[in-house]
Amino acid sequence: MATSTAPPNGIRTGESYLGGLADGRRVHLAGRLVADLAQDPATEGMAHFLANLLDAHHPDGGLTGADGHPLAYSLAGSGDQVRERGRAFARTARLSGGLMGRSPDFVATVLTAWAGAADHFGPYAENVRAYWRLARASNLVLTHAISDPPADRHLGPGPDGEVQSLRAVRTTEDGVVVRGAKMLATLSPFADDLVIYPFRPLGETETDQALCFAVPVASPGLTLYSRPSYASVPAGDGPFASRFDELDAVCHFDDVLVPWDRVFIHGDVAAANNLRPGTDMTSYAWHQSAVRAWVKAETVFELAARCAKVSGRDRQPVVRQQLGELAGIVETLRGLVVSAETSARPNDFGHHVCDSVPLAAAGMLNARLYPRAVELLQAIASSGLVMHPVASDEDPGAPSHAFMHTYFAGSGVDGITHGRLLRAAADLTMNRFGTRQALYERLFLGPPEAFQGKFYDLFTAGRRVDSPVLDGLDS
Known part of the structure; x- marks a missing residue:
């Protein structure tokens, strides 16, 4: 099981983020395996923008609270604190002109909502709280992958009963082993971790797809198949695309082990289907x-x-x-x-x-x-x-x-x-x-x-x- 390359002590710099992108993650881009996203011409612009975004989380930047943590991870105790969080969203968005649809503060807010309503996750409630604390302290670059492959939406299982959608195939003393795919994972090639949960309502018999968890992008068995980069060469001919192309990818899980402490929902269809109203x-x-x-x-x-x-x-x-x-x-x-x-x-x-x-x-x-x-x-x-x-x-x-x-x-x-x-x-x-x-x-x-x-x-x-x-x- 890979671990996140982000340091757990809150001292997150753009330099450390860029160094972590050569962590063995498997990102296929237009038919080739990218060795280092921080150095590849198709991805370096986005990677360096994210590094600059992490560096912008300094005490005077308006992106962190009095506790030093990113405001995107804040649980508001008043209307003023809600508006303070909104101002941080605006400052982050202005750094990219709003062109990053999946800037890291988006999934940070999802995780924060879960932490604030952790009892919804039943036996895994403390896992949610602990992961929120880790992500907040490390200022993780997070994204999610929630959509099912298109064939499953219309055709269901194949002749052998196999489905493409991500599902649990077995459990071990170390965690849950998952297999299948999730798609349209915007920003996933650049993320530290993927946060997974269902997008569509599940049927009562789909307990194997009732999953919510987080794993590092560099996890063994996880491969990302990205669409081609829109970054132009030279960069000046595509000034936005060369800096803000987040990439979108299909995430293939080939018997990936999710440790128990990263599992938030497992086999509970009701918890999965009520994730949004329940948190x-x-x-x-x-x-x-x-x-x-x-x-x-x-x-x-x-x-x-x-x-x-x-x-x-x-x-x-x-x-x-x-x-x-x-x-x-x-x-x-x-x-x-x-x-x-x-x-x-x-x-x-x-x-x-x-x-x-x-x-x-x-x-x-x-x-x-x-x-x-x-x-x-x-x-x-x-x-x-x-x-x-x-x-x-x-x-x-x-x-x-x-x-x-x-x-x-x-x-x-x-x-x-x-x-x-x-x-x-x-x-x-x-x-x-x-x-x-x-x-x-x-x-x-x-x-x-x-x-x-x-x-x-x-x-x-x-x-x-x-x-x-x-x-x-x-x-």
Whole structure:
């Protein structure tokens, strides 16, 4: 059994994180095994960003509390502490412009919710608390893998009764041995540990899939099959993709041993199916994701505004209308976060959390608002996205340098600055990285139409609107 390379004493540095990425983890990227993610051109940008993020957890950085621990792991005792946690989410999101959909603070909030409601895990409650303390002290880079392989969703077991979904195959005195796959594990190649739990409701007979646990990515028998990296060479041609491509992977567990102290649920279908309401984890996770969505919209707005200004299009009425719509998207998402934080209240476990209704509304709306924001950015940057300078044009020795430097000169900026803005806009509107970003937001909470129905139930649960103007119309 591998152990996490993160030190348990809380002294986590970016340098130690980068050194730990050569820990024997098996990450297959576009058909090849990556020896060291910190050194490979396809992954080094993301790895070094995460190292910088860990280094940002210093006493004056706004990401840690008075106890020195990351605020993402904090259990709030008041509304003010909820808002403090929200400000830490915003600071983290701004470091990537909100483009990291699975920054480590997301799963940190899930684990924190579990620790605050650990009795839900029955005989494994102390395991949850102990792992939360370890992750908090070590500032682990965590992600989760929860979706089942696509074949299992529709076809079920094969002729021999074998399923692809992750399941327990036996137990030993050392732990539970698991076999199968989980997919769409965003950030998993870069993580210290994977946190596993079911995404779909389980049937009464699926006790072998009723699992919740955490294991190091470098565990023997665990292999990650990642999609190709979207990082560009040179990096300047894809300024966002080269730094913030988290990668998504299928995780194959080939008889991986999960030690008993890392097991949180084993064979208990009811505990697995009630994991979300039984721990209030969505209130924690949706807080982080709603803040990130707001910051991401800010990034798109600011990029669009700068592109409009340097090209002089900000004086055109239609562009000003488009910028106004973009600003409205930002303010809608910000306002929902403020509403949720302002309405924070103690949950059933005695910890303050946001009002989940505005957070759910933010997630539901962002599935449509983010793609619309990208569409507006594309319209505002316009033909500059079709033909724009590339990084090599910045070299004074390039044949195109003098021409591009002059031709793309804009309002108050030279052609190099204008070209960098256009390349960034193209990264979000035309490239594979940007297309994946839009799809990610559309599907973040699952199929959008299905979540809209769930939101209706959430919105109306226990709700009684006093509307005298409607009284008597149905009597």
